[in-house]
Amino acid sequence: MSEILNIINLDKSFGQKKVLENFNMTLQEGKVYGLLGNNGEGKTTLIRMIMGIIPSNKGEIFYKNQKIEFKHSSYKKEVGYIPEESFFYSWMTIKDLLDLNSSFYPKWNKKKAHEFLERFSLDNKVRIRTLSRGMKLKLGLIVALASEPELLILDDPTSGIDVPTRQDFLKGIIRELSEAGTTILFSTHLIHELEKIVDHLGILHSRHLILDEDYQKVKNAAKRVRITFKDSLPENIGIDGVLKEQREGNIADLVIYPWDKSIEKQIEALSPTRWDIEPLTLEEIFISFVSKNEK
Numbered sequence: 001m002s003e004i005l006n007i008i009n010l011d012k013s014f015g016q017k018k019v020l021e022n023f024n025m026t027l028q029e030g031k032v033y034g035l036l037g038n039n040g041e042g043k044t045t046l047i048r049m050i051m052g053i054i055p056s057n058k059g060e061i062f063y064k065n066q067k068i069e070f071k072h073s074s075y076k077k078e079v080g081y082i083p084e085e086s087f088f089y090s091w092m093t094i095k096d097l098l099d100l101n102s103s104f105y106p107k108w109n110k111k112k113a114h115e116f117l118e119r120f121s122l123d124n125k126v127r128i129r130t131l132s133r134g135m136k137l138k139l140g141l142i143v144a145l146a147s148e149p150e151l152l153i154l155d156d157p158t159s160g161i162d163v164p165t166r167q168d169f170l171k172g173i174i175r176e177l178s179e180a181g182t183t184i185l186f187s188t189h190l191i192h193e194l195e196k197i198v199d200h201l202g203i204l205h206s207r208h209l210i211l212d213e214d215y216q217k218v219k220n221a222a223k224r225v226r227i228t229f230k231d232s233l234p235e236n237i238g239i240d241g242v243l244k245e246q247r248e249g250n251i252a253d254l255v256i257y258p259w260d261k262s263i264e265k266q267i268e269a270l271s272p273t274r275w276d277i278e279p280l281t282l283e284e285i286f287i288s289f290v291s292k293n294e295k
Helices: 044-049 074-078 094-101 110-119 132-146 164-180 214-219 259-269 282-293
Strands: 003-014 018-028 033-037 060-065 079-082 153-154 183-188 200-205 210-212 222-230 242-248 251-256 275-279
Touching: 003 044, 003 183, 003 210, 018 044, 018 183, 018 210, 033 153, 044 153, 044 183, 094 110, 094 132, 110 132, 132 164, 164 183, 164 251, 200 214, 210 214, 210 282, 214 282, 222 259, 242 282
Parallel strands: 033 183, 033 200, 079 153, 153 183
Antiparallel strands: 003 018, 003 060, 200 210, 222 251, 222 275, 242 251
16 A cells, blocks of 8 residues: 655644644555644644645645645645635635636546535536535535545544534544545544544644554553552552553552553552453543653
């Protein structure tokens, strides 16, 4: 599987504030990448540099082994981009906008654009200035999807969309695109949205990726362990891989990554009266990694 996007040692600052520092990330073709991070961590800044909208201070970005420069546009014919707030010419009708975009994207699929208009209940005769924020987001989705992109970049695209459309987009459209070979970079702070669609997980925190791994591997290797002791807790539990630790009475609640059989022996050596293992949700995994890196 070949690389479609490669980011090397990227730095970005705004004045004295460093947003990204020696940032590295690689996207393989055909996968859904989830980029998680709290608001203000630099997800949108990263995406705007990938799209050539703002320059980096240092580092390189390659799309299909071709270096992307600030304001470089030729590669964008293969890239769909859905920002949180789309910009359109308000005086245009929906049909005008779609016709304009069809002249830019060589793979523009007119039939698909029409199908999505019906799927999202949009009338192509309506002027854009009359659309609600949610309707404009739907229109942005149509433009991106009808272009049949090699790479689709989503920057918190579903926060203003009604629930039925959001579910259709997340559970239906994303999977359809992925199965057709489109690479997807989905950036969001709404963590639960990625739970059932992501192949690869990145967590952006404090200017770096603190996790960059196959999601199923992370899911299998991250465990919550509840350990009960007869009397008081040991002062130092001393188990490898603890991301998060909570103590209450004679019970220790731990999040451990990566889990392996040797940790079972470490727990047994503490002579607990009982211990239980539970899987974690994506949200719990995210919180645990961020918590570990804030110490």
